[in-house]
Amino acid sequence: MKSCDVVLLGAGHAHLGVLRLWAAGQRPPGRIVLISPQPYAWYSGMLPGLLSWRYQAEDCRIALEPLCQAAEVELVSGNVEHLDARQSLVHLDSGQLVKGRFISVNLGGQTRLPPLQNPTLDILSVKPFSQFLAGWHRWQQEGHRSLAIIGGGPAAVELALALSNQPVGQELALICQGELLSQHPPGLRQRVRRLLALQAVELREHSQVECVQGDSVRVAGGRSLPYERLIMATGSAPLSCWQSSGLALDKQGFISVNPQLQALHHKHIFAVGDSASLPGATRNGVYAVRMGPVLAANLSASLKDKPLQAYKPQAQSLALLSDGSGGALLSWHGLSASGRWVGWWKHWLDQRFMQRHRIAGLPA
Numbered sequence: 001m002k003s004c005d006v007v008l009l010g011a012g013h014a015h016l017g018v019l020r021l022w023a024a025g026q027r028p029p030g031r032i033v034l035i036s037p038q039p040y041a042w043y044s045g046m047l048p049g050l051l052s053w054r055y056q057a058e059d060c061r062i063a064l065e066p067l068c069q070a071a072e073v074e075l076v077s078g079n080v081e082h083l084d085a086r087q088s089l090v091h092l093d094s095g096q097l098v099k100g101r102f103i104s105v106n107l108g109g110q111t112r113l114p115p116l117q118n119p120t121l122d123i124l125s126v127k128p129f130s131q132f133l134a135g136w137h138r139w140q141q142e143g144h145r146s147l148a149i150i151g152g153g154p155a156a157v158e159l160a161l162a163l164s165n166q167p168v169g170q171e172l173a174l175i176c177q178g179e180l181l182s183q184h185p186p187g188l189r190q191r192v193r194r195l196l197a198l199q200a201v202e203l204r205e206h207s208q209v210e211c212v213q214g215d216s217v218r219v220a221g222g223r224s225l226p227y228e229r230l231i232m233a234t235g236s237a238p239l240s241c242w243q244s245s246g247l248a249l250d251k252q253g254f255i256s257v258n259p260q261l262q263a264l265h266h267k268h269i270f271a272v273g274d275s276a277s278l279p280g281a282t283r284n285g286v287y288a289v290r291m292g293p294v295l296a297a298n299l300s301a302s303l304k305d306k307p308l309q310a311y312k313p314q315a316q317s318l319a320l321l322s323d324g325s326g327g328a329l330l331s332w333h334g335l336s337a338s339g340r341w342v343g344w345w346k347h348w349l350d351q352r353f354m355q356r357h358r359i360a361g362l363p364a
């Protein structure tokens, strides 16, 4: 068994920020490990650009080894299978056990799936990204087929716009259970509906998917829609391993944390990003990134037995959605805009994020 002062679970957005700050000189003393199934972290904000051929894979991922080396953190390869909160023990799929005085969880979530009844169509979940991208490349080699994307949030919209901009056209539908982009201003919805229509994407709103049965998708009202391929982009669901962790969970099964980002009844365990549940915090990359500096400070303070900081979720966050052809759409505080200039702005922000986490001179 490996014993450490701090165990970081997952190379999510907040942990990347923690590593960056520690690499810049704020690392606390002690033995620290990061557990990740892969040697790099994918950046979701650039995934639509990768699918629409604007970026290469290397542009959209951050190499973990150089970042860990700079932060003096040991990178352990593996998938977290179980967390025992009381014993502060992490079980990896390799059989390895890792014990931490403090443990920080930044494992994201998993894609929600509808009931699957002997599905014969090909289904890809958008997360984990590495599996999604491998499946997408396989589909491209097999040739085009009719495709439906299930989901109505920004990620589903960005995927639909990116995939409608492929060199080889394909029949493409976007199916959402309620109104498209229901958390965003009406102006953004109108812009997106116009773009989807221009790109010949069939939009089906208020079509809750009840199940996937054989070769079709059954939506509320009893209609069956035949497709050959499905992409699930239905938002974050909690990882099932939290159920047996002993941690306090919210009604949906996410880890409940206090403003200091500590698990409610296990103060030596921190949780951030999509894995965590904190009133006022939305599950997206922007909030996960903002948790990073507070988490870094609180892990250091915990090791030194000093007072912790509170994370205050921002009231509003800027959403920038790629339009699949170099431009982007913007939603902020009830306002919306779109165009090439929004695309340039998004590109600049994405590049800045990537550069901050790359250690100069080392490849992605």
Ligand SMILES: Cc1cc2nc3c(=O)[nH]c(=O)nc-3n(C[C@H](O)[C@H](O)[C@H](O)COP(=O)(O)OP(=O)(O)OC[C@H]3O[C@@H](n4cnc5c(N)ncnc54)[C@H](O)[C@@H]3O)c2cc1C
Pocket: 009, 010, 011, 012, 013, 014, 035, 036, 037, 038, 041, 042, 044, 045, 046, 047, 048, 078, 079, 080, 081, 106, 107, 108, 109, 126, 127, 128, 154, 155, 156, 158, 159, 233, 272, 273, 274, 275, 283, 284, 285, 286, 287, 288, 320
């Ligand atoms: C196509 C798409 C586009 C998006 N665009 C945006 C955007 O522009 N802006 C925005 O704010 N949000 C965006 N999102 C949402 C955003 O991706 C998530 O909300 C965000 O990634 C959550 O960050 P996180 O740090 O909690 O987890 P993640 O970024 O999901 O990181 C979790 C990490 O944990 C690792 N991991 C998972 N399971 C295990 C395990 N069992 N063991 C070990 N490691 C594990 C993963 O490999 C990953 O590195 C997008 C989502 C999608 C699908």
